[in-house]
Each structure stands twice: as structure tokens, then as C-alpha cells.
Amino acid sequence: MQRQLCERLRDDLDELSSRNLLKVEREIASPQSAHIQLRGLGGRSVLNMCANNYLGLANHQSLVQAARAGLERHGFGMSSVRFICGTHHIHRALEKRLTDYLRTDDTILFGSCFDANAGLFEALLDANDAVISDSLNHASIIDGIRLCKAKRFRYANNDMDQLERALREARQCRTVLVVTDGVFSMDGIAANLPGICDLAKRHGALVMVDDSHAVGFIGPQGRGTPARNGLEHQVDIVTGTLGKALGGASGGYVSGRGEIIAWLRQRARPYLFSNSLMPALCEASLTAIELAEHADDLRENLAARTRQLRQGLSNLGFQLSGVDHPIVPVITGDAAIAVQISDFLLALDILVVPFSYPVVPEGAARIRMQVSAAHSAQDIERVIGAFQLAQSKGRSAPTFSRHMG
Incomplete structure (x- = not known):
């Protein structure tokens, strides 16, 4: 059985190579x-x-120095998940700084934005609910939605007519969540947030935005696509990363309504079962946000x-x-x-x-x-x-x- 699997994978790899589709690192x-x-x-x-x-912050000396100082002050790693003994004061400081920067109620850190999206939907939604997703959303959103039992709807990229039809179909559900990337990573296309928020408001739905390819450099002070569109208070959930404009290392977050963040601390599986971020990364991320805010x-x-x-x-x-x-x-x-x-x-x-x-x-x-x-x-x-x-x-x-x- 093991030999059959390895042979099949070798054949599949050879087929990718013959079509020039083999990814080279x-x-x-x-x-x-x-x-x-x-x-x-x-x-x-x-x-x-x-x-x-x-x-251009990935090798910025201020971030390097902040991370080095963080290593000296806080050590290398926490060797624990947050709810056991993995919450350092620097985690709370970074969560508060992101909250202030994005102008939300609260923020929760994850190992990556992929983890944030993977943990969000299962924790918030069940079979009584519905999630409506843009067709070009990131793989982490797609995978996260698959983990929950909510009814699933999909609309063509930025197609507000299809979105409205999906909202009508989902109107009997307890909670309806419209999910979109702020910027679609393979296309460089921005989401039609004004249209999405308007439809969601009319149909009583919530809005979630993955703003990984926006926070730090889009909108006033780099606060992202909701801020660029003046919709910070109409977007209920924002997910994002520390691994792109904000230093390029790793780490992700969910920021939004206080009750949502509080519940994720109780139920989001990647948060409950993964080590907390190394403190030095948090120190550097605090510096990155400060730089981005004034950049x-x-x-x-x-x-x-x-x-x-x-x-x-x-x-x-x-x-x-x-x-x-x-x-x-x-x-x-x-x-x-x-x-x-x-x-x-x-x-x-x-x-x-x-x-x-x-x-x-x-x-x-x-x-x-x-x-x-x-x-x-x-x-x-x-x-x-x-x-x-x-x-x-x-x-x-x-x-x-x-x-x-």
C-alpha cells in the first residue's frame, strides 16, 4: 500500500514536471x-x-533591533498555548495596538492569518447559519468555511446582483456572514466594500474582510480597505497578517466586535491548540505598526x-x-x-x-x-x-x- 502511494505520487510529480507546472523553491x-x-x-x-x-520593512533595522531586544527581555518562545501559560504581556500589548490601529473593539492573535481564517467560521457558525463567500477569496477562507456546518453560498467576484440573491436565499438563517478579501491576492482587485456593506446592512447580515494585502499601506495611515472606504464601523470582522506589509515575518489576527473576539478565545481551535507567537516577533510587530502608521x-x-x-x-x-x-x-x-x-x-x-x-x-x-x-x-x-x-x-x-x- 505504501509503495503504491509513493509510485502514484512519483507519477503525479513527473506529470507536473512534464507540463512545466512543478513549483521550484x-x-x-x-x-x-x-x-x-x-x-x-x-x-x-x-x-x-x-x-x-x-x-520594505522586512529587513528594516528598527524591526531587527526590536526583535533582538525582545529576545533579550522575553526569551525565545513560550512553549505553551495562550490559555495555559502562553500569554505574555507583550501579546496583550500587540493585540491592543492592533485594536487601536484598526479602530475595532478587540483583537486576538493567531500563528498566521491562515490559522485565523481556519479558526473563525467553525467557532462562530453552525447549521443554523449561512456564510456567503466571494469566488476569488483566499484558500484559507475556503478551507475555513469547509470546517463549519453553516449553509454555504458563493457569488462571482464583486458581483453585487449575485450577492443580493444569495442574501435573499439565506434570509431565514439565524446569522448570515458575508466574507470577502479586501484585495484579491491573485488579481490585485479590490473588493466592492461599499456595495457589500450596503447590501449586508439592508439584509441584516454581518461582514468579514480579510485585509492581508491592504493593512499597512492602503487607506489613511495604512489602516486598510475599510478605512479607505470610510466603513470601519460597518465591517464586523477583519482578519489580517503580520507577514506582509507589517514586517513580513509571521503571525495573524482577527479584529472586530468585542463579543466575537471573546468567543474566539474560548472556541477557535488554532488558538486553543497552537503555541502562542514568540515574544520577539510581537516586539518587532509593535515597531512595524508604529512605522506603518506614519509611513x-x-x-x-x-x-x-x-x-x-x-x-x-x-x-x-x-x-x-x-x-x-x-x-x-x-x-x-x-x-x-x-x-x-x-x-x-x-x-x-x-x-x-x-x-x-x-x-x-x-x-x-x-x-x-x-x-x-x-x-x-x-x-x-x-x-x-x-x-x-x-x-x-x-x-x-x-x-x-x-x-x-
């Missing part, structure tokens, strides 16, 4: 930054266009570099998704073409990553780039020039040019 030999060294490439430096390092200069550069990249690629005729978000997906459709372009750019010392099924739907392959505030105008011009060169090379190779120019 690049080993970094330097701190995370706009320019990194890749092991296996002779240690040469490459321009990094695929990190979630939106504010208008970083947000301005991030927006300028995003406009520069999007405009440059659009002028070349590339098909992009999204409008103004630093997630910049270049749609190729064909997975092999995405791999070819990424390999071509790597030869020019630019790191981009191709995405294909099952991360995105079949036929919707893409190269997803992410702009950082640490990128310069020269960095972005270099990327645009590389795509232009790839485009000119592709015109003489039909399999490389179907979606180019």
Missing part, C-alpha cells in the same frame, strides 16, 4: 529586500519582484512605483489585472508561457514567479509581481525593459507570444 542567501542573493546562481544579486514586502512617504513611493510599472507594461500591450494595487499580475493564460517569461527574466537577474492551476483557474496563468516601497524608479524601468525585451524575443517564437503585445 528559490533559496535566498541574503535578508529579504528589493534586491536579494539567490543560492545556486553563484550568489549573484537579483531584483526581487515577488515578495509581499509592500513597505506616508513609503506609501507615496509605493503608489508611484506601482503606477510606473502598470503604465509601462500597459503601454507595451501586456494584459494586466487590477487597477492601482501593487500586486501586478501579467496574464499569459498559458502556464508554459508564464514559465518561459519568468525564466527569461531570471536570466536578466529579475526574480518573478509564474502562477498556474491550481493556484489560479485553468487557462488563467500569470506572472504576479509585487511592488515594494523599497523599489526605485530605476528598478521599475529595468523590469519594464526586460518585459519589452521578452516581448521582442517572443515575436519570433509563436508559443512565447500568444499573449504578448
Whole structure:
């Protein structure tokens, strides 16, 4: 039986490899930054266009110093879950700081936002309830919803007509929760929060937003998509991460109504059965939030570099998704073409990553780039020039040019 499983997995891996769908993990030999060294490439430096390092804080010396001081003050780890002996005062301090920053009632920390989303739905909803989810929501939301027994509805991305039909179908349920990403990570598309909140209010539903790709750099003081839309008091639950704009390490949270957070402390399984965050990470995260809150200069550069990249690629005729978000997906459709372009750019010392099924739907392959505030105008011009060169090379190779120019 064991041999059959291993043989089947080997065959499946060979099949992925033959289709250029095998994911390759690049080993970094330097701190995370706009320019990194890749092991296996002779240690040469490459321009990094695929990190979630939106504010460029992943290697910020203030965070490094805060984490180092946290190690000295609090030790390495807690060796416990929160309700036993894993709650350090620094956990409470970070939860309060996030609460103040996001302007909610309370916040609860998790090991990751994936854990936060995995623990939320099962704790709050049962067979008497309903959850209505956008079709492009993150895998952690999809998996979290699967763990609960609530009735499930799905609406096409940002389709308010379908959402309203689902709300009507769910009107007999005890609690109805509408769930959306603030920004959809594979597409760089923002959720229509005004439309969602308006419909939810009219139908007596709650609203949850996963704002992982927004908090820190979108909205006033980087407080996220609810703040950008003036809807902080109409969104009942916000989940998010410390692993992207806020330092890029790890850790997640749920922030929102006080009663909801209090109940999650009693029933959310990833919270009850996983070690608490290391205190040094909490210290660094406190510093990251302080920096993000006052980082208008970083947000301005991030927006300028995003406009520069999007405009440059659009002028070349590339098909992009999204409008103004630093997630910049270049749609190729064909997975092999995405791999070819990424390999071509790597030869020019630019790191981009191709995405294909099952991360995105079949036929919707893409190269997803992410702009950082640490990128310069020269960095972005270099990327645009590389795509232009790839485009000119592709015109003489039909399999490389179907979606180019």
C-alpha cells in the first residue's frame, strides 16, 4: 500500500514536471529586500519582484533591533498555548495596538492569518447559519468555511446582483456572514466594500474582510480597505497578517466586535491548540505598526512605483489585472508561457514567479509581481525593459507570444 502511494505520487510529480507546472523553491542567501542573493546562481544579486514586502520593512533595522531586544527581555518562545501559560504581556500589548490601529473593539492573535481564517467560521457558525463567500477569496477562507456546518453560498467576484440573491436565499438563517478579501491576492482587485456593506446592512447580515494585502499601506495611515472606504464601523470582522506589509515575518489576527473576539478565545481551535507567537516577533510587530502608521512617504513611493510599472507594461500591450494595487499580475493564460517569461527574466537577474492551476483557474496563468516601497524608479524601468525585451524575443517564437503585445 505504501509503495503504491509513493509510485502514484512519483507519477503525479513527473506529470507536473512534464507540463512545466512543478513549483521550484528559490533559496535566498541574503535578508529579504528589493534586491536579494539567490543560492545556486553563484550568489549573484537579483531584483526581487515577488515578495509581499509592500513597505520594505522586512529587513528594516528598527524591526531587527526590536526583535533582538525582545529576545533579550522575553526569551525565545513560550512553549505553551495562550490559555495555559502562553500569554505574555507583550501579546496583550500587540493585540491592543492592533485594536487601536484598526479602530475595532478587540483583537486576538493567531500563528498566521491562515490559522485565523481556519479558526473563525467553525467557532462562530453552525447549521443554523449561512456564510456567503466571494469566488476569488483566499484558500484559507475556503478551507475555513469547509470546517463549519453553516449553509454555504458563493457569488462571482464583486458581483453585487449575485450577492443580493444569495442574501435573499439565506434570509431565514439565524446569522448570515458575508466574507470577502479586501484585495484579491491573485488579481490585485479590490473588493466592492461599499456595495457589500450596503447590501449586508439592508439584509441584516454581518461582514468579514480579510485585509492581508491592504493593512499597512492602503487607506489613511495604512489602516486598510475599510478605512479607505470610510466603513470601519460597518465591517464586523477583519482578519489580517503580520507577514506582509507589517514586517513580513509571521503571525495573524482577527479584529472586530468585542463579543466575537471573546468567543474566539474560548472556541477557535488554532488558538486553543497552537503555541502562542514568540515574544520577539510581537516586539518587532509593535515597531512595524508604529512605522506603518506614519509611513506616508513609503506609501507615496509605493503608489508611484506601482503606477510606473502598470503604465509601462500597459503601454507595451501586456494584459494586466487590477487597477492601482501593487500586486501586478501579467496574464499569459498559458502556464508554459508564464514559465518561459519568468525564466527569461531570471536570466536578466529579475526574480518573478509564474502562477498556474491550481493556484489560479485553468487557462488563467500569470506572472504576479509585487511592488515594494523599497523599489526605485530605476528598478521599475529595468523590469519594464526586460518585459519589452521578452516581448521582442517572443515575436519570433509563436508559443512565447500568444499573449504578448
